[in-house]
Amino acid sequence: MKRIIVILVISLWNLTVFSQQTAYELEQNIHYYSDSINQSDAYINERCVLDVYYPKNSKNFATIVWIHGGGLTSFQKEIPEELKNKGVAIIGINYRLYPKVKAPAYIEDTAAAVAWTFKNIQKYGGNNQLIFVSGHSAGGYLASMVGLDKKWLAVHNIDANAIAGLIPFSGHAITHFTVREERGIAGTQPIIDDLAPLYYVRADAPPLLLITGDRELELLGRYEENAYLMRMMKIVGHTKTVLYELEGYGHNMTQPAFPLLLNEVERISKEKNN
DSSP states (O other): OOOOOSSOOOOOHHHHHHHHTOOEEEEEEEEOSOHHHHHHOHHHHHHOEEEEEEETTOOSEEEEEEEOOSTTTSOOOOOOGGGTTSSSEEEEEOOOOTTTSOTTHHHHHHHHHHHHHHHHGGGGTEEEEEEEEEEETHHHHHHHHHHHSTHHHHTTTOOGGGOSEEEEESOOSSSOHHHHHHTTOOTTSOOOSTTSGGGGOOTTSOOEEEEEEOTTTSSTTHHHHHHHHHHHHHHTTOOOEEEEEETTOOSOOHHHHHHHHHHHHHHHHHHHHO
């Protein structure tokens, strides 16, 4: 069923009031790999860093790990303006890019950054049971991969099911087109293999909120991929998968999607705190 969002009115009253009473700090370019790994690889040392934006002198806040897009080939970590001053921490991560590396290096990096968040956010006052993973486009793909395929976080002794919620924006559900390019496969040839989120549908996954642009305006079949992922998650027994299609918006659909992300964080945080 197509979900049409024409007017987006979401109540974020609690977050707004909280943000008006809170100062925020930003720590930048923190390495999320160990010193020994950083010293062994110049590109890891240069690229594999993250920024932490958090409410100062606050406790028990939720955290959103935000993964930038760019087709796995470009762009930089960011703290989206739309997520600032909302009572939550934002962690913007970098990961290595193609063609300097190939799959699965960027998935490994994402998992390492998410694991760093689980192991360190309490030092800033955050609740490590309220860590959400989100991102746009390639970032949405990476969020889904580390959240659905449990082996990436297991390397760091983190259970992917500890993620409070997965909220990919317009992410591939099939194998990413850059991964296919690495193999000499055309971007119009759909592949579902062990580097596709769809390969890992499972009933016990974290809550999954899929958000895409309009099916007629999105890249290739991005909406349909996510619709298929939603359907298969429901078929295997996952009861907390929801799909939103943002009518009138193309692939760059982040502006109306950010309030949906914040609303999901607030909703799940209230459930866990009750």
